[in-house]
Each structure stands twice: as structure tokens, then as C-alpha cells.
Amino acid sequence: MSTLISQIYLNSKLQFNRKAFEIVQILKLNSFKCLYFQPHFSNFYSTSVECKDDLKINNIDLKQYISKLQSEYLELINTSNHIQNHRYNELLPVIHILQKRENVVSNMSSLVELTSSGDKELSLLAKAEEAEMTVKLKGLDDELVEALLPSTKDDSFDSIILEVQAGVGGQEAMLFTKEMFDMYCSFIAYKGWEYEIAEYVLTDAGGLRHGSLSVNGPEVYKYFKHEGGVHRVQRVPTTEKSGRIHTSTVSVIALPQPAEIDIKIEAKDLKIETKRSTGAGGQHVNTTDSAVRIIHLPTNIAVECQVDRSQIKNRKFAMARLRALLYQRELETQIAQSAAKRKSQVRSNNRNEKIRTYNFNQDRITDHRLQGVHFHNLKGFINNGEDLDRLIQSLEKQLRVNRLLELVKQVCT
Numbered sequence: 001m002s003t004l005i006s007q008i009y010l011n012s013k014l015q016f017n018r019k020a021f022e023i024v025q026i027l028k029l030n031s032f033k034c035l036y037f038q039p040h041f042s043n044f045y046s047t048s049v050e051c052k053d054d055l056k057i058n059n060i061d062l063k064q065y066i067s068k069l070q071s072e073y074l075e076l077i078n079t080s081n082h083i084q085n086h087r088y089n090e091l092l093p094v095i096h097i098l099q100k101r102e103n104v105v106s107n108m109s110s111l112v113e114l115t116s117s118g119d120k121e122l123s124l125l126a127k128a129e130e131a132e133m134t135v136k137l138k139g140l141d142d143e144l145v146e147a148l149l150p151s152t153k154d155d156s157f158d159s160i161i162l163e164v165q166a167g168v169g170g171q172e173a174m175l176f177t178k179e180m181f182d183m184y185c186s187f188i189a190y191k192g193w194e195y196e197i198a199e200y201v202l203t204d205a206g207g208l209r210h211g212s213l214s215v216n217g218p219e220v221y222k223y224f225k226h227e228g229g230v231h232r233v234q235r236v237p238t239t240e241k242s243g244r245i246h247t248s249t250v251s252v253i254a255l256p257q258p259a260e261i262d263i264k265i266e267a268k269d270l271k272i273e274t275k276r277s278t279g280a281g282g283q284h285v286n287t288t289d290s291a292v293r294i295i296h297l298p299t300n301i302a303v304e305c306q307v308d309r310s311q312i313k314n315r316k317f318a319m320a321r322l323r324a325l326l327y328q329r330e331l332e333t334q335i336a337q338s339a340a341k342r343k344s345q346v347r348s349n350n351r352n353e354k355i356r357t358y359n360f361n362q363d364r365i366t367d368h369r370l371q372g373v374h375f376h377n378l379k380g381f382i383n384n385g386e387d388l389d390r391l392i393q394s395l396e397k398q399l400r401v402n403r404l405l406e407l408v409k410q411v412c413t
Contacts, residue, residue: 003246018173020295057145057401064100067406069094083100093147101140148407155220159257161198161324167230169248174207176233177250181211183382184227198317199307205346214320216256224254226395228355235360244362249298249354258272263323263330271295274311294318303327370394 055062055271073095076088085090111133112205114126162182166173188195199212215224231250236243238294271292291306303325305318357366358378365375365387373394 003377010305014157020366021394034124055144057405060405061407062148062408063413065148066098071126072235077265078149081399094144096138097144097147100237101137101144104133104137104140115215143402145249145401151406155219155222157256158218159214159216160221160224161255161321162195162215162224162227162407163209163253163255164212165212165251165253166208166209167249167251169202169233169246171205171207172233172237173248173250174203174209174247175205175237176207177211177232177384178202178206178208180250181208182254183388184213186383187385187388188217190389191217191220191223193220196317197307198305198321212321214317221256222396223389225256226392226399227252230354231356232354233358233360255328257320263326265296265323265326268298271297272315290314292318294322295328296322299326299329301329338361365391367391370390370398 016119051370055066069091072087073091076082076085076091079085088233094351108130111126115123115128115130117123132276162184164177164184168178175259185195194217195213195214195215197211198214199388201209203209228253231252233248233250234245239247240246271294274289275291275293276289282390289311290311291304292311293302293304294315295302301322303318303321305314305321307317308314355368357368359366360378363376365378366382372390375381375387375391377387
């Protein structure tokens with residue numbers, strides 16, 4: 001038995017395989033002390049110094065953090081019913097990716113001598129394989145970043161209330177608010193999600209003072225949380241005769257819509273009022289009590305809705321908005337209690353000033369949270385949804401990397 005263990009140990013220096021892992025597990029189950037293999041296993045996934053592709057993100061080494069996860073994983077597999085353990089199932093994908101990564105790194109190391117071979121044909125083949133493995137390694141590193149990051153409650157929300165409101169800039173701001181509202185409708189259609197318009201207040205000039213949507217789709221808040229903040233537009237208004245560029249703003253708020261179980265609203269805490277709708281809309285406006293106003297007595301939060309002829313539908317929209325506002329209130333209380341959460345939750349994502357600039361004269365979109373990233377073809381950006389999706393994906397990747405680095409920092413300090 002000891003000869004077999006020594007063989008496994010020597011072979012594992014070149015490549016860790018599943019068979020060796022299974023043998024070690026069998027030995028563990030039989031209470032056998034594996035004195036040779038265990039020290040190597042505890043540091044197995046750290047990349048060898050000969051490999052140029054170290055486990056680093058933004059020049060921060062992940063080896064110590066990975067080692068901590070390995071130790072935690074080893075402790076879990078020694079417990080009974082570890083397969084049902086939630087933390088075990090979180091770590092399992094990480095272990096599998098690290099195993100694949102080590103195999104690639106090992107294969108790349110074995111190609112070093114061949115790439116410098118005197119045989120030109122053999123050298124070219126080795127370099128081609130090395131380039132292919134480099135691409136594969138990059139893909140595994142991306143998977144590793146995804147697997148290392150724990151999912152957050154915010155990312156799991158499949159329903160939100162999206163609000164778009166004109167800021168400074170008068171009529172020009174309201175005109176661009178309508179364009180922004182239409183842009184989000186196009187983006188929602190591009191993603192295959194569903195939405196209902198809850199509020200849509202137009203101006204006489206065709207602009208939009210305020211608009212709100214109820215949006216439903218898989219992890220919809222994960223995307224729209226990056227849109228919350230102040231959007232700035234720079235262009236020459238159609239009414240400007242001198243050609244002077246105006247700067248206007250539009251504010252966007254994305255409120256995660258919690259489930260009924262998350263926010264409990266007691267009927268005794270509500271004061272519901274109905275009245276006749278006001279504004280344009282025909283004869284029905286002044287003949288039916290379709291407008292709904294709901295006041296949450298404990299917090300004194302009031303919401304109104306009169307977008308539809310149906311009182312039932314208006315009440316549904318008003319309750320959805322009230323529930324979202326109550327959740328936002330509770331979330332902001334938690335943020336105020338923790339400086340760490342302040343950086344990663346809604347306030348840091350939804351309240352930043354001038355997160356993006358739309359410059360029509362230069363046909364350019366600049367997101368101020370990403371360095372050196374610009375989009376051109378502004379008309380296409382607003383209309384097709386694809387470019388906005390790419391931008392949001394970049395923002396999400398940056399956010400996830402920053403969260404990972406925070407976790408690494410906590411472990412290494």
C-alpha cells in the first residue's frame with residue numbers, strides 16, 4: 001500500500017488525475033493516514049513558478065485565497081452528509097475548474113522544451129498548441145472568477161420597478177428622457193423580458209417628465225442596477241438657432257421588486273383612497289374613480305397610480321411600487337450600518353453622479369465607471385439593445401472582480 005501511495009505522489013507532480021483523488025478518498029474512509037500525499041494536495045492548485053500565467057487578477061495573487069478554499073473543502077468532505085452541505089456545493093465548481101486549470105498549466109509547462117527545439121516543424125507545432133492552451137487557460141480563469149464569487153441576493157431578483165425622470169435642462173431633458181425610456185424598452189425586448197408601463201407623463205412638446213416600468217425577467221436587477229444614476233446628454237437642441245451645445249440630465253432608478261415573503265404589508269397598515277383620474281384621456285377620465293392612492297401608515301410613504309382605466313390594475317401597480325419602496329428603505333438602513341456594504345450595494349450603484357455621457361456631436365457614449373471604454377454610433381446604441389447589453393456586461397464583470405479582490409484582501413490581511 002505504501003508503494004502505491006509513493007507512486008501516486010510522484011505522478012501527481014506532473015498531473016493530478018481523478019484516479020489519484022479517488023484513491024486518497026478511499027484511504028481517508030479507511031482512517032489511513034496519508035503522510036506523503038496530503039502536504040502536496042494542500043498546495044496543489046497554486047500555479048508553478050515556471051508558468052507565466054499565474055493566478056492573478058490586477059496583479060493581486062489569488063494563491064492564498066485559493067489555499068483557504070481548498071482547506072475548507074477538505075474539512076467539508078470529511079464530514080458526514082457533506083454532499084447535502086450548501087457550502088460544499090458552492091466550492092465544488094471551484095475545485096473542478098482548478099483541477100482543469102492545473103492540467104492545462106502542466107501541459108503548457110511540458111511544451112516549453114519543445115518550443116525551443118531545433119526541429120523547426122516540431123517547434124511550430126508546439127507553439128501552435130501552446131497558443132491554443134493559452135486561450136483555454138484564459139477561458140478557465142474567467143470561469144474561475146465566476147465560480148469564486150458568491151451569488152448575492154440582489155442578483156437573484158427577477159422583477160424590478162424602473163423609473164426614468166427628467167433632470168436639469170428643461171424641455172431638452174424631457175425629450176431625452178423619452179429617448180432613454182424607449183432605449184430601455186428596446187433593451188428589454190432584446191433580452192426577451194416582459195414589461196408593463198406603470199407611469200408615462202408626457203409634455204406638450206413630446207417629451208417625458210417621468211416614466212416607470214414594471215420589468216420581469218431572469219436576474220433582471222443584475223443588469224439594471226448598473227443603469228441607476230444620472231445620465232448626461234450633450235447635444236444641440238432642435239430649437240437652438242445659434243448651434244450652442246446644451247447639457248441636460250436624466251435620472252434612472254432601478255428598484256428590486258421583492259417577493260411577498262420578503263416584505264410583509266399588513267392590510268391594517270394601509271390607507272387606500274380612490275379618486276377620479278386627471279389629465280388627458282377622454283371622457284372616462286372624469287367619470288370613473290380609477291385613480292388609486294395608497295398610504296403606508298407606519299412609514300407615511302404614499303404612492304399613486306392612474307395610468308389605466310381599471311382601478312384594479314392601478315391598485316396592483318401602486319402596491320408593487322409601495323413594496324419596492326419599502327424594500328429600498330430597509331436596504332438603505334442596512335447600508336448605513338455597514339461601510340463595506342456601502343461600496344457594493346444599491347447606493348453605490350444607483351446614486352452615482354453622471355455615470356454616463358451621451359455626446360451627440362461626437363457620436364460617442366462614455367461610461368465614466370469604465371476607463372478607456374467608449375461606444376460610437378449613438379443612434380444604434382439607443383435603438384438595438386445589443387451595445388447596451390455589452391456595456392452592462394463589462395460593468396458587471398468589473399463589479400464582480402472588485403468583489404473578489406475584496407474577499408482576497410480580507411483573507412490575506
